[in-house]
Amino acid sequence: MQNQVHPGPSQADELSTRVASSALVVMLGLAGSILFGLIRQRVIAIRFGTSGVLDAYTAANGIPELLFTMLAGGALAFAFIPIYTQLLKTASPDSANRLFSQVVNTIFLLVLASGTLLAIFAPLLVTAPWGIGPNFSVDLQQLTAEIMRILLISTAIFAISSILTGALHAHQHFLLPALAPSMYSLGIILGAVLLSPRLGIIGLAWGAVLGAGLHLAIQLPGLWRFKIHWNPGLGWTDPALRRVAVLMAPRVVDLLMARASIDWINANLGSGLGEGRLAALRYAFQLMNTPWTLIGTAIGIAVFPTMAALAADRDISAQRGALSGSLRAILALALPAGVLLLVLGKPLIAMLFQEGAFTARSTDLV
Template sequence: MKIRLSQIAKNSAIVAAFFLIDKVIGFLRQIIIVRQFGLSKELDAFNVANNLPDMLFALISGGALAMAFIPVLTQTLTLEGRESAWRLFSRIANLAFIVTAGLAIIIALLSDKLVIWQIGIAPGFERPQQMLVAELMRLNLIATVIFSISGLVLAGLQANQHFILPAAAPVLYNLGQIFGALVLSPTEGYRIGSIQLPAFGMGVYGLVYGVIIGAVFHLLIQVPGLIKYRYHWQPGIHLEDKAVRQVLTILGPRLVTMVFIQLIFIVRDNIASRLSTGSVSALTYGWMFFQFPETFIGTAIGTAMLPSLAELAAKKEWEEFARTIERAVQTLIVLTLPVAFVLGSGLGGVISTAFKFTPEQTDLVLWVTRGYLLGLAGQCVLEVAVRSFYSQKDAITPLWAAGLNLIIFLGLAVGLTSLLGAVGISLADCLAYTSEAVILLWVFKKRIHQNISFSSSIPRGLAAALIGGLVTTISLLLLQDYTRPLFASLIALVLGGVATLPLLWKEMKQLTRL
């Protein structure tokens, strides 16, 4: 068992390292894009145009299929061997591609109506901006079809306990987008040292072509992994196959769950499109800053844990299963609370310098980010909580929890937006996801019949958060008159983070034993 736990820690480190690289490159990509387009109508259109294609990807071969697929594929791999596992993989991949391509065609044909519909994507935009959204969305669907295979390859390699290439794939995806932003979009080329990059003058369309190029890179980087594990494609779907039916049985509720999750983003932009120009992009960038620690901590640990949790469930080793979840949740709570407070206190200079926003725009993005960060612990814990059920092939519990999450978000978003504008939307998101995490942990504890505790680490996490936030704020106040905003923010963030370490040391060591 020690080998398995150390394997989780090792895989978490691999995934986290590549996620960190990906987020840094993604941050640079956003800086390039914002400096070209600002908080403009074109950029709002591009961000909104991503919603339905992203939803389709998440439903077919992203979060939905991967979460349903990995437990069954792991079970097949553990009990029947790799040849049977790859046979199952081919059948699911064939089905995913056919369904994704079919839905992409339907969305492309209906794109204009989906944009202008009053409960659709962007009813608050002016007509020329709505037409641009529809055109960009149709192009984006090409990348979605590519992802229908690439996302499934990622899940297949993870089920084989191979995490390096799947973790590197998002980095290549970001590089493709940077190519689109640097080369395809601008009317004047960039100079990097002595190299003059050409310019194609495609404007916002260049960003979408960069997305397509990135999707191709995302798939190609993983092909060596398929070769290493001797994958051979086989035609057919074979719905009569027991394992295929098992995947589809889990997938059905998971699809509805993902619809609920993606509807939050669509509702978010629907409400924000009725606010001032730049509100949609402010929420997009606030979410980006929030996703940096959430992905690096919560998603990395949850992604690495799922195959091992599925193996424990297949072997019915429930005591170790419960202990693994308990350690992960306690660790996440203590790590993420101070991270949220430190980042929320010190990010202002980073935002204003990186994106060259006006003071008003910086304040908007900063407060939106703070609203999201208040829910960092809840979101990270949720990454583990949902996987505790999917690893047991239970997709119903996460389904009704996600539905409740959507209802809570809708009620809070409508109420808080009238009071706080775009900040109210991010705060509603925080409260809704935290509520879902608490509910799922309560249900897990009731069902597992093990003496476990999730809340014992909260006081130490709050203490570290208060100390870190206070040190960051004081440092920022002392430094702001003596150095540039960016350097003041970075130094304050470092000092705030260092101040929390004595209280986090126990969880840091526990993290290595996961």
């Protein structure tokens, strides 16, 4: 029997330092993203407040987000990064590039096919009793279907961008992916400022498409830096791609149930609660998510590629140390942040958003 080699103090310290440094980069990037996100929310609040058209946008956004989450969001990152990292460490860059290309091509085809079907049946998905807007007026239902079709375009772009994010994380590069969410917010801000005066809420939807394009574009230099090459092959018989699919499957089911309960059910019930309720829920959820995004997501993004590399090395002891340290850091930072948000919620909402179309009633709703 072989004795398992445990990391010495210097190795453990080096690992902790690397995770902490990566987390700091991600946290700074996410802090910038949160700042841009708050500016985005303020611009939207001033222009649309808690109006019926923002209810329509909120409802329409749920299905594209559900599609992205299932096929190209957390489920894919969970499955892709460990296999891709293992190929980088134990095989060759060519093998890793081949898997990257196969995942990009497969996910894009799945999103394209699913998005096309969803676009065709958008009116039914809105108006059916089990749909996302059964209690909206006819005009709002038509608007919701139109917005959904536009936002499905951004989902296809995000699918590619998220795979590139995973590849860059596997290479222990976090700066460009950390900046990408700010670019998404910038696109929406431009849509709200430049397009919405002429197109109304539709301008906001096209801003989201622009933001998705910017989210992808800012990460493209990482392709050249790390020599990540794309080719058009599908490789559906490749064992590495099949392992990604096997790892994805249970996570897809888990995320489907979680996101459906958040987005679909909220939209279905919220459409009958009166004007502004869905929009208010959107503002509240995004504010509530701020501490988690800044703290939990930053540390999780930073530690996961390291955990994947340690798994490839079968270093269980180091994995436990990295996970334990990360959980302690999350608890130490997130609990005080949550308490502050609870205590200062209403004054914070009024300070951030109460202007223009966002009235005192909107503050109370949120």
